[in-house]
Each structure stands twice: as structure tokens, then as C-alpha cells.
Amino acid sequence: MDFQLSEEQIALQDVARDFFAEHSGIENARRVLDGLEDLLDPRAELAELGALGLLAGDDDAGTVLDLAVVAEQAGRQLSPSPLVATAGWAVPLLAGLDTPAASGLLADATKGTVALTVAEPGDVALTAAGTLRGTTQPALDGLRGGAVLTLASSEAGPALVLVAADAGQEIVRQQPLDATRGLARITFADTPATVLATGEAATARWARAFDIATVVLAAEDLGTISEAVRRAVAYALEREAFGRPIGGFQAIKHHLVEAYVYEEQLRSLVWLAAWAADARPGEAPLYAAAAAAYAAEGIEHATYTLVHTHGGIGFTWEHDAHLFWRRAKVDRLLLGDVHDRRARVGELALTAVMP
Amino acid sequence: MDIEDSPAEAEFRATVRAYISAHRDELAPAGSTPMGNVEVFRRTQAVLHDGGLVGATWPAEFGGRGASPIEKVIIDQELAAARVPRLINWIGIGMCGPAILVHGTREQAERYLRPMLRAEEVWCQLFSEPGAGSDLAAVSSRAVRGGDGWRVTGQKVWTTGAQWCDYGILLARTDPDAPRHRGLTMFVLDMKAPGVTVRPLREMTGEALFNEVFYDDVLIPDSDRIGAEGEGWAVAITVLMNERYTVGGDGSVYGAGPAAIASTVADRLPELSPERRAAALDEFAACWTEALACRMTANRMLTALSQGRQPGPEGSVGKLAAAQLLGRVADLGLRLQGPDALFGASADGDRTWQYIAAFSPGAALAGGTTEIMKNILGERVLGLPGEPRPGGARTPAATKG
Numbered sequence: 001m002d003f004q005l006s007e008e009q010i011a012l013q014d015v016a017r018d019f020f021a022e023h024s025g026i027e028n029a030r031r032v033l034d035g036l037e038d039l040l041d042p043r044a045e046l047a048e049l050g051a052l053g054l055l056a057g058d059d060d061a062g063t064v065l066d067l068a069v070v071a072e073q074a075g076r077q078l079s080p081s082p083l084v085a086t087a088g089w090a091v092p093l094l095a096g097l098d099t100p101a102a103s104g105l106l107a108d109a110t111k112g113t114v115a116l117t118v119a120e121p122g123d124v125a126l127t128a129a130g131t132l133r134g135t136t137q138p139a140l141d142g143l144r145g146g147a148v149l150t151l152a153s154s155e156a157g158p159a160l161v162l163v164a165a166d167a168g169q170e171i172v173r174q175q176p177l178d179a180t181r182g183l184a185r186i187t188f189a190d191t192p193a194t195v196l197a198t199g200e201a202a203t204a205r206w207a208r209a210f211d212i213a214t215v216v217l218a219a220e221d222l223g224t225i226s227e228a229v230r231r232a233v234a235y236a237l238e239r240e241a242f243g244r245p246i247g248g249f250q251a252i253k254h255h256l257v258e259a260y261v262y263e264e265q266l267r268s269l270v271w272l273a274a275w276a277a278d279a280r281p282g283e284a285p286l287y288a289a290a291a292a293a294y295a296a297e298g299i300e301h302a303t304y305t306l307v308h309t310h311g312g313i314g315f316t317w318e319h320d321a322h323l324f325w326r327r328a329k330v331d332r333l334l335l336g337d338v339h340d341r342r343a344r345v346g347e348l349a350l351t352a353v354m355p
Numbered sequence: 356m357d358i359e360d361s362p363a364e365a366e367f368r369a370t371v372r373a374y375i376s377a378h379r380d381e382l383a384p385a386g387s388t389p390m391g392n393v394e395v396f397r398r399t400q401a402v403l404h405d406g407g408l409v410g411a412t413w414p415a416e417f418g419g420r421g422a423s424p425i426e427k428v429i430i431d432q433e434l435a436a437a438r439v440p441r442l443i444n445w446i447g448i449g450m451c452g453p454a455i456l457v458h459g460t461r462e463q464a465e466r467y468l469r470p471m472l473r474a475e476e477v478w479c480q481l482f483s484e485p486g487a488g489s490d491l492a493a494v495s496s497r498a499v500r501g502g503d504g505w506r507v508t509g510q511k512v513w514t515t516g517a518q519w520c521d522y523g524i525l526l527a528r529t530d531p532d533a534p535r536h537r538g539l540t541m542f543v544l545d546m547k548a549p550g551v552t553v554r555p556l557r558e559m560t561g562e563a564l565f566n567e568v569f570y571d572d573v574l575i576p577d578s579d580r581i582g583a584e585g586e587g588w589a590v591a592i593t594v595l596m597n598e599r600y601t602v603g604g605d606g607s608v609y610g611a612g613p614a615a616i617a618s619t620v621a622d623r624l625p626e627l628s629p630e631r632r633a634a635a636l637d638e639f640a641a642c643w644t645e646a647l648a649c650r651m652t653a654n655r656m657l658t659a660l661s662q663g664r665q666p667g668p669e670g671s672v673g674k675l676a677a678a679q680l681l682g683r684v685a686d687l688g689l690r691l692q693g694p695d696a697l698f699g700a701s702a703d704g705d706r707t708w709q710y711i712a713a714f715s716p717g718a719a720l721a722g723g724t725t726e727i728m729k730n731i732l733g734e735r736v737l738g739l740p741g742e743p744r745p746g747g748a749r750t751p752a753a754t755k756g
């Protein structure tokens with residue numbers, strides 16, 4: 001039994017904490033919502049940190065847990081980072097694929113020189129001519145205009161396809177609820193694509209990468225919850241009513257504790273899921289779904305508590321609280337909602353032995 | 356990171372499993388309670404102690420084997436896997452013994468610990484009173500110096516298992532003029548002493564595990580005082596921290612663990628409509644996830660303990676989450692009985708989930724109510740201001756110390 005971060009991971013956590021404090025997305029998130037700024041892109045800096053290629057499969061590459069440690073700190077600052085879409089999803093989709101298109105893109109992605117999005121397929125289909133038709137689900141980092149990876153239907157079964165950034169696809173812009181995720185649907189109209197894998201090879205690869213992305217998303221949510229608790233507690237200590245700091249009243253205190261329990265329980269689940277992604281592939285899908293289901297509930301609870309604890313000021317546009325709330329409202333529905341995730345847990349847990 | 360057993364842990368587990376398996380016939384049957392089976396349960400504990408499986412973390416000189424916290428957990432896991440019921444002396448082992456080890460004299464440890472481990476003497480905890488529950492420092496039982504010892508008079512309530520106990524640790528007021536946390540002292544009460552009366556209390560489960568305990572001018576020798584006069588609060592905190600550690604978990608100890616609910620769900624699913632099947636799986640998944648989180652949070656605490664570090668707030672987090680989880684699992688299990696959920700037992704007489712459901716409110720009360728646990732976490736971990744308290748004492752530390 002050794003259920004803790006290693007010394008190296010704790011050092012990585014400290015580096016990541018400082019990095020994202022410097023590259024915080026919080027102020028940018030508000031200005032993007034107001035149409036005053038473009039979304040930040042910390043891609044190059046993250047690549048320099050080595051964070052994008054952790055799962056690239058090189059000898060010196062890292063683990064899913066390493067990536068989760070970095071992602072938690074990104075979530076703390078609502079960073080519009082490519083950690084979920086690129087490092088946690090596209091990279092494991094591409095790693096180990098022995099085609100020039102895939103390995104070239106993988107190298108560029110880990111160097112931070114190209115933008116990438118992975119899209120859940122929606123009704124995207126591969127035609128006999130090798131082009132794509134249809135529209136994806138809203139895709140993380142879709143607004144960045146990079147290359148697209150998706151799982152298209154085809155006559156030969158599911159196909160993992162790659163669309164170059166300049167292949168002519170349309171990015172469907174909509175008003176954002178949370179600006180930091182860069183969400184957009186992508187529409188293809190006979191758009192040229194490269195097939196990377198088909199059939200069982202494609203679905204297995206897709207499923208494993210999807211689970212890893214789910215864990216990285218849950219790790220970002222963990223950081224967001226942790227920061228929401230920290231901010232709410234700080235305010236509850238400072239704000240006085242009836243002659244006392246409001247955090248001294250059980251009505252407030254108990255809400256904050258419930259959010260904190262979500263944080264600590266989720267930390268345990270994220271560590272397990274991230275560790276299992278490398279160490280116990282057979283059980284990884286169950287733990288990934290469990291962590292994600294818990295994250296969806298926890299982030300809603302904690303960010304609502306952040307708004308509520310602040311009272312009227314927390315309800316204003318000027319205050320940061322709603323930016324955390326916005327992140328929660330979006331993240332809880334990404335990569336499946338809480339009921340999708342629990343459906344998976346329910347199905348797999350019936351026959352599983354709890355570790 | 357690794358949640359697998361280390362080679363040494365795996366070897367230890369194999370030894371424990373082999374011992375339990377070889378002696379399973381001598382142990383209390385799965386699902387039984389000490390009620391009406393006291394002798395079976397005493398013998399069970401003695402057999403387990405012969406195998407080094409009771410009080411394993413205690414020093415060898417007092418009947419333990421100086422095992423690590425991880426080894427204790429491995430023992431607990433293997434006992435649970437073999438469906439061995441909870442020890443009759445779990446309160447003694449979990450709470451009274453640690454208080455004696457930490458605060459007692461060498462003579463007390465030599466006198467009491469070994470018979471406690473073998474359930475030759477069974478122990479209870481005499482803390483709550485009609486006027487002192489969550490506000491434990493309001494204890495009003497009086498102990499007055501007289502002759503070679505103390506004369507105690509008063510009443511306790513909610514005393515689990517008192518009807519089959521030989522001793523209890525008793526929190527009493529020795530100085531009514533001192534600030535309320537300072538005027539308390541801890542004693543060993545001989546439950547068979549003249550003047551002690553035990554009266555069972557029936558709980559909402561229908562069983563009578565609880566008791567009222569009355570003591571009228573009962574003599575306690577001064578050699579049975581645990582810790583210094585006026586230091587009873589510190590001893591009580593040691594007990595409570597151990598209690599919160601003992602009563603945490605994933606519901607397994609109450610028969611409502613992940614395996615039990617999974618098997619109930621699997622049995623009932625085929626009888627449900629597709630809509631109800633989806634709803635049942637959704638709730639099962641939520642419960643299973645929470646139980647998994649409780650286990651992994653406990654693993655963090657164990658990792659810290661095994662490396663000689665003080666655990667963080669995980670202990671209190673676990674107790675709080677586990678009490679809420681038990682209520683949820685119990686209700687799912689009950690609802691899955693279908694029309695039989697309208698009755699106190701199924702048509703064939705099974706009342707497993709009815710019992711757990713009626714027991715579950717107690718888990719949110721025992722060892723510090725959910726609200727008290729939230730106060731502790733809020734104040735000691737989040738650093739929020741304390742509740743108004745006469746005497747200005749702080750809440751107990753959030754972690755087992």
C-alpha cells in the first residue's frame with residue numbers, strides 16, 4: 001500500500017501550481033465573455049514544461065497520474081489549457097500509431113506547434129470517397145481552428161480519422177457559457193480526411209483515450225473545486241454579519257465542509273483512476289467513470305457554494321465567482337453527463353470486486 | 356503509487372487468511388450478533404486472539420503483536436471477506452484499550468488489556484448522559500473522593516452492549532467548580548460492582564443493543580482512575596478519535612458494503628422495468644462510487660500512518676461520508692425489495708435490508724453526529740471560527756492522534 005504522490009509528483013505539482021498562477025485564465029475568461037479579448041493559448045509554454053507530451057509513449061514520457069497532477073493545478077486557475085483535449089486525449093489517440101500522418105502530428109502536438117481538437121462524432125460519416133460529412137458534437141478547443149480527430153462511422157465500421165487544420169471544415173461559433181473550454185461544433189462537407197485506424201483497432205484506441213481524457217477532466221475539476229473551497233472559506237472568514245465572521249455560523253460552515261468533503265473524496269478517486277489507467281488497464285474504465293461522475297457532482301456543489309457564500313457580490317458580473325460556476329455548468333456535461341457516467345459505473349461495478 | 360499489497364503485505368495476508376480459514380468453524384456464524392450468543396462471541400474473539408488477529412497493533416507485552424496499521428487493515432479485510440461478525444469487544448479494542456495504552460498506568464495496562472483482547476472481560480464506553488450528548492463536556496455524573504477511592508453517582512445512556520459488559524470507561528465530574536472541561540476525570544467502572552444497574556433500551560431496529568446504566572454511590576478505587584484527576588477530557592478525546600476511526604468505512608461492518616448491495620442489485624434487476632432498472636443502476640453507481648472514495652480516502656490515511664506520519668483530515672472526512680453513504684445504501688437495498696419493502700420482513704422472513712435501513716440513522720449519530728463532524732472539519736481543517744462554547748474549549752482535533 002503506497003497511496004500517495006511520489007516526491008517527484010509533489011515537485012511537479014509545485015511547478016505546475018506556480019506555472020498556472022502565472023498563466024491564470026480567470027481574468028481572460030471574463031474578457032472573452034465580454035468580447036474584449038481572444039482566448040489565451042498557453043500551448044507553447046506548456047510544451048516547454050513538458051506537460052503536453054507526458055503520454056506520448058517516449059522513453060522519458062510520464063504517467064497519467066503525472067498529467068492529472070498538472071491538470072489539477074490548471075483547473076485551479078480555470079486555465080484554457082490544452083491539457084484535456086491535447087495531452088489527455090489526442091496524444092494517447094495518436095501515440096503508437098505507425099503512420100507518418102499520426103507520428104508527425106504527435107510530434108507537433110507535444111511541441112505545442114499545432115492546435116488540436118478531438119471531437120465526439122455526432123453524425124459524422126466517412127464517405128466511400130474518403131471524405132467526411134456531418135457535424136461533430138461540441139468539441140473541446142474546437143474554436144482554436146486546429147487539426148481534428150474524430151471517430152466517424154463508415155461502411156467498414158468506426159474509423160479514427162484525422163482532418164488537417166486547413167481542410168475546409170467549418171467551425172460553428174456560438175455564444176459561450178464558459179469561454180475557457182473553446183467549445184465549438186465542427187461541420188464537414190466532403191472534407192478530406194486521413195484514416196488512422198478502423199474497426200476494433202479504432203474503437204479500442206478511442207475508448208482508452210476517452211477514459212484518460214475523462215480522468216484528466218476530473219483532475220481539472222478537482223483543482224477548480226479546491227480553489228472554490230479556498231476562496232469561499234477566505235471570504236467566510238473575512239465577511240462579518242451579526243457581529244461575527246459568517247464562517248462561524250453552521251449554516252455557512254456546513255456548506256463549506258460539504259464542498260471540502262467532495263474535494264477530498266474526489267482527490268482519492270482521481271488518484272485511483274489515474275494510477276489505474278497505467279497500472280490496471282482492465283479496471284481503468286470503471287474508475288475513470290466513477291471519478292468523472294463524482295467530479296460532475298462535486299464541481300457543481302462547490303462552485304454554487306462559492307457563489308452563495310459571497311451573497312450579493314458573488315452574484316455580480318464583476319466578481320469571479322460566476323466564472324467558476326460557468327466552468328462547472330460546462331464541465332459537468334463534457335464527455336458524458338453524470339448519468340452517462342453512472343450508467344457505466346453501474347454496469348461495470350455489478351461484477352467488479354472493489355479494491 | 357500502488358494500491359497493491361507489497362510482497363511483505365501479501366505474505367501477511369496469506370497467513371491471516373489461512374488462519375481464519377482453518378478456524379472458521381470455531382467462529383461466530385456470518386450475520387449473527389452477540390444477542391443471545393455471548394459465549395460464542397467471547398470464544399470467537401479468543402480464537403482470533405490466539406492467531407494474533409485481535410489488537411494486533413498493540414505492544415506484544417500487553418497481548419498485541421506490534422503490527423503496523425496496514426497489517427491491522429489486512430486483518431480487518433480478511434475477517435470481513437470471511438464474513439466473521441464484528442468482535443463482541445470492538446468497543447474495548449477500538450476505544451477503551453487505546454485510552455488505557457495512552458493515558459493509563461503500567462499496572463492498568465497489565466491488569467486489563469490481555470483479558471480485554473480475549474473477551475474474557477468485555478468493555479463498554481460510559482460517556483453520553485441524558486443531559487450530555489453532542490455537548491459531552493456537560494457530563495454531570497459526580498465522583499467524590501472517599502476512603503481509598505471515589506464514590507460515583509449518576510446515569511449514562513446509549514451504552515452499547517452494557518448488558519454483557521464487565522467493565523466500562525466512565526467519564527465523571529470530579530470538580531464542579533472548575534471550568535467544565537477541566538473538572539472531568541476518567542475511571543474504570545466495574546459493571547458488576549454493587550450499586551450498578553443496567554437497563555436495556557430498545558432501538559428503532561427492534562433490538563436492544565443500547566442500555567441505560569445507573570450507578571448509585573459506587574466505590575471505584577483510585578487505582579482505577581485513568582489519567583490524572585481533572586484530565587478526563589483529554590482521555591475522552593483519545594477515545595473519540597479512535598471511535599471515529601473505528602466507525603468509519605464503507606458500510607461493510609454493518610452488512611451494507613459494496614459487495615452486499617451489488618449482489619442485491621444484481622438479483623433484483625431482472626424483475627424491474629427498463630426505467631426502474633436505469634434508476635436503480637444510477638443510484639447503485641452513486642453509492643458504489645462513494646464507497647470506493649471512502650476506501651481510497653482511508654488508503655491515504657493508512658499510507659501516512661504506515662510511514663509514521665500523522666494522517667491529515669481524512670479520518671473525519673471518511674466518518675462523515677460513510678455515515679451518509681450508509682443511509683443511502685440502506686434505502687436502496689430496502690426499495691429494491693419491491694412490494695416487500697412495505698413490510699418489516701419479506702414473505703420468506705428475510706429482513707436484512709429492513710434492519711440495515713432502521714439501523715442507518717444511528718450511524719449518523721454515533722461517535723459524533725454528522726453536524727458535530729462538520730463542525731470539527733470546519734473549525735480544525737478549514738480554520739473557520741468555532742461555535743459558541745461555555746468555557747471556551749476548542750473542538751477535538753480532527754484526526755486520530
